Amino acid sequence: MRSNNGLWWFVVIAVVGAMAWAGIRVLIDQQQASAEKIPVQIGRGTYQVxxxxxxxNRDKGLSGTEKLDKTEGRLFVFPExxxxxxxxxxxKFPIDIVWLDSEKRVVHLVKDAQPDSYPETRFTxxxxxxxxxxxPAGSIERSNIQLSSKATFEVDTTGVQ
Known part of the structure; x- marks a missing residue:
């Protein structure tokens, strides 16, 4: 009888732990979704980033994100x-990556970067x-983004770490 009682408590603790973990993930996802977003116009596309x-948050980037809508993205702002x-x-999904200089002109592009490229590949x-x-992968083609295309967005770069 004692061994069944111990097993029962183990199951209860495991279920409660799983529910707590799921709740934490939902809160994190909601926090990320409600984070500040701005419009970015580049090529023929407009994205909410x-x-x-x-x-x-730059180190985390899109890590762990389930998906992006075709008009969503992330804007990494660096101190220099x-x-x-x-x-x-x-x-969890392939992406297109676009590097912009301080004038917001495209200086480098990577199309269809694959999740399984890590850890061997760093895109530089x-x-x-x-x-x-x-x-999301396909955005560069869909929006006709090219080298020297200019992006339009407003972001405060003072105090960026």
Whole structure:
């Protein structure tokens, strides 16, 4: 009888733990969804992008995100121009990556970066960039984004870490 009682408590604790974990994930997803978004116009497309301007949220990027709508993206804002690398750690879908200089002109493009490229591949531009945009794969083609295309968006870069 005692062994069944112990098993019962184990099951109860496991179920409660799983429910707590699911609740935490929902809260995190809601927090990310409600984070500040701005419109970015580039090529023939307009995207609603979440701003990532701290080391912590830039490191996380889209990791663990289930999907993006075809008009969503992320805007990485860096403290200065450099050859900022992007990885596909914990990614669940392919993306297009666009590097922009301080004038918001496209200096490098990667189409269809695959989740399984991590950890072997880091995507690094050939020129320095201040901003990086991540979109669902196919966005570069769909929006006709090309080298030297100019993006239009407003973002406060003061205090970016």
């Amino acid at each position: 979440q701003i990532l301007s701290t080391p912590e 121009s450099d050859k900022w690398s992007i990885w596909m750690k914990d990614m 531009p050939k020129k320095v960039a201040r901003f990086v945009l991540e979109f």
